Amino acid sequence: MSRARKPDWLRTRPPSGERFTEIKRTLRERDLHTVCEEANCPNMGECWSGGDGAGSGPGTATFMLMGERCSRGCNFCDVETGGMGPLDPDEPANVAEAVAEIGLDYVVLTSVDRDDLDDQGASHFARTIAAIKQRDPEILVEVLIPDFQGDPDCVRKIIDAEPDVIAHNIETVERLQWPVRDRRANYEQSLSVLEQVERESDIYTKTSIMLGLGEYDHEVYQTLTDLREADVDVVTLGQYLQPSRSHLEVGSYVHPDKFETWRAVAEDDLDFLYCASGPMVRSSYKAGELFVDAVIREGRSVEEARTTARAASRSV
Structure with a gap:
């Protein structure tokens, strides 16, 4: 069966520019990985090159800790499964050095799942957060963590490391x-x-939902409701894209107008602090990070921070 043709609103510019090249060189020199590359993120050029894709902003890269291979096999994800190696004890310091060289002021850390480790990698996350903050306490650090099999002690290690999100x-x-x-x-x-x-904790929380997998509207609304009842602060919604023919097929391509409807539902009806919602939005997304930056670093009101983030999103 041939895959359905992607609609025009899913077209993106290929990554390019001096800023993009500089970040890629720095990562390779330190043997670091990003989820941007591993998951073939469509926003890589925008985020790496800065807020407008032309290198005018500081840029954002989502560092993927603990290797390129995952202990789990999710059917939507392009990261390879199995064959995990030992942790690199120098990785926390290397990430902190790369952050300083690139000149980031907002860092996103994520990881593969490491169910093979005693604490599933929670301590490694904590060491990386500490290494970044020790070099520059003003840098905002967001972590996108695994579920740690629901182990509260592992989650508590992340909380105790005091990331900003x-x-x-x-x-x-x-x-x-x-x-x-x-x-x-x-x-x-x-x-x-x-x-x-x-x-x-009083740390901001964030989550992401993929659309286009065969979900019904009432199920999306129920998920958003459940997340708000859990007091989640920020939510992002984006279009699922099939990484290869061996992954789940796209159930539908959701129109941008529908994403805008879900944004209004999340912010206006359910009172999330912020919702980034659009076909190309991903969990680590420049607009969402700009919102958090404006609230935490600049002390703006939620409404002012929303306006800043939306303006940046529309400019690309």
Whole structure:
């Protein structure tokens, strides 16, 4: 069966420019990986090159810790599974050095799942956060963490490291958790991670939902409702794109107008602090990071921060 043709609104510019080349060189020199590359993110050129894709902003890269191979096999994800190697003890310092050389002031850290490790990599996350903050306490650090199999001690290690944002992705509606995600992941387990962060800290929380996997509108609304009841602060919604023919097929291409409807529902009806919603939006997305930056660093009101983030999103 041939795959449906992508609509015009899903076209992106190929990554290019001096800023993009500089970041890629720095990462390769330190043997670092980014989820931008591993997951073939369509926004890589925009984020790496700066807010407008032309190098005028500081740029954002989402560092992927603990290797290129994952202990799980989610059917939407392009990261390879199995054959994980030992952790690189120098990785936290190398990430901190790369952040300083690139000149980032907002850093996103994520990782593969490492169910093979005693604490599933939570301590490695914490060491990397500490290394970045020790070099420059003013840098904002967002972590996009695995579910750690719902282990509260692992989640607590992340909380104690005091990042500025803790994100964990619910990914899809409850009915579609399998076959979308690995069977070791589940809806309630992900909600429990987000609830623990909110219960035990005042750190901002964030999550992401993919659309176009066969979900119904009432299921999306229920997922957003469940996330708000867990006091999640920021949510992003984006279009699922099939990485290869061996991954789940796209159920539908959701029109940008529908994404705008979900943004209004999230912010106006359900009172999320911020929602980035659009076909090309991903969990680590420049507009969402600009919102958090404006609230935390600049002390802007939620409405002012929303305006800043939306303006940047429209400029690309």
